[in-house]
Amino acid sequence: DAKTTQPPSMDCAEGRAANLPCNHSTISGNEYVYWYRQIHSQGPQYIIHGLKNNETNEMASLIITEDRKSSTLILPHATLRDTAVYYCIVPRRDDKIIFGKGTRLHILP
Amino acid sequence: GAGVSQTPSNKVTEKGKYVELRCDPISGHTALYWYRQSLGQGPEFLIYFQGTGAADDSGLPNDRFFAVRPEGSVSTLKIQRTERGDSAVYLCASSLRAGVYNEQFFGPGTRLTVL
Numbered sequence: 001d002a003k004t005t006q007p008p009s010m011d012c013a014e015g016r017a018a019n020l021p022c023n024h025s026t027i028s029g030n031e032y033v034y035w036y037r038q039i040h041s042q043g044p045q046y047i048i049h050g051l052k053n054n055e056t057n058e059m060a061s062l063i064i065t066e067d068r069k070s071s072t073l074i075l076p077h078a079t080l081r082d083t084a085v086y087y088c089i090v091p092r093r094d095d096k097i098i099f100g101k102g103t104r105l106h107i108l109p
Numbered sequence: 110g111a112g113v114s115q116t117p118s119n120k121v122t123e124k125g126k127y128v129e130l131r132c133d134p135i136s137g138h139t140a141l142y143w144y145r146q147s148l149g150q151g152p153e154f155l156i157y158f159q160g161t162g163a164a165d166d167s168g169l170p171n172d173r174f175f176a177v178r179p180e181g182s183v184s185t186l187k188i189q190r191t192e193r194g195d196s197a198v199y200l201c202a203s204s205l206r207a208g209v210y211n212e213q214f215f216g217p218g219t220r221l222t223v224l
Contacts (some may be wrong), residue, residue, distance in 0.1 A: 002176060034209065043113070043200050043215025044152060087151060096142070097154040099151030 001093050004088045009104040013016030017074040020103050025069040031092065033064060034101070037084040044099070046086065047073065083107045111135070113216035115201050121222045122191055130186040131198045134203030141184050142213060143176055152200050158184060159207040191223045211221040 057079040144152035
């Protein structure tokens with residue numbers, strides 16, 4: 001997989017927007033950016049994915065820079081239930097996901 | 110509808126024993142994935158099935174690990190001669206079809222402890 005770099009941890013106040021960065025400078029033109037999250041003691045959960053246009057769904061927004069070398073996952077109004085590890089993934093092959101260590105997001109009350 | 114289920118939720122065994130971990134995917138999902146997750150790490154890919162056949166088993170750490178999916182639905186991960194280093198959470202996921210462009214739905218995992 002294209003190497004991704006994420007900060008190991010971040011804090012965000014409840015009710016504020018959580019902005020999680022991801023660097024993927026070696027991404028190829030046809031590779032997507034995927035985000036999953038894993039709440040404690042649960043399996044990972046798909047959040048969103050994108051190629052080059054910004055994407056939004058009921059969970060989050062994904063902003064991809066024009067050169068596609070980095071992206072930001074935005075949780076617009078973070079709640080305590082958003083405390084989790086967030087994984088940014090750029091699969092190189094169309095068959096499996098390789099997880100890194102992700103960003104541990106703490107939502108502070 | 111029912112999600113991916115895994116049994117048992119916890120398994121404690123002794124070094125050298127044989128264990129089987131079961132995964133029930135979402136009905137109709139043709140692809141099934143196994144991952145292993147150690148404390149503080151992201152899930153590590155082990156193997157995936159498309160239908161009954163193992164499409165990619167490159168993540169299995171050695172020949173003590175084996176997985177089957179005989180009818181293209183339920184899968185069993187088998188570990189022979191368990192070692193303390195096998196202790197981890199084993200996660201199963203399924204998707205409608207193989208390929209990362211199909212959302213994977215994960216089960217809650219089986220926590221394996223080898224004493």
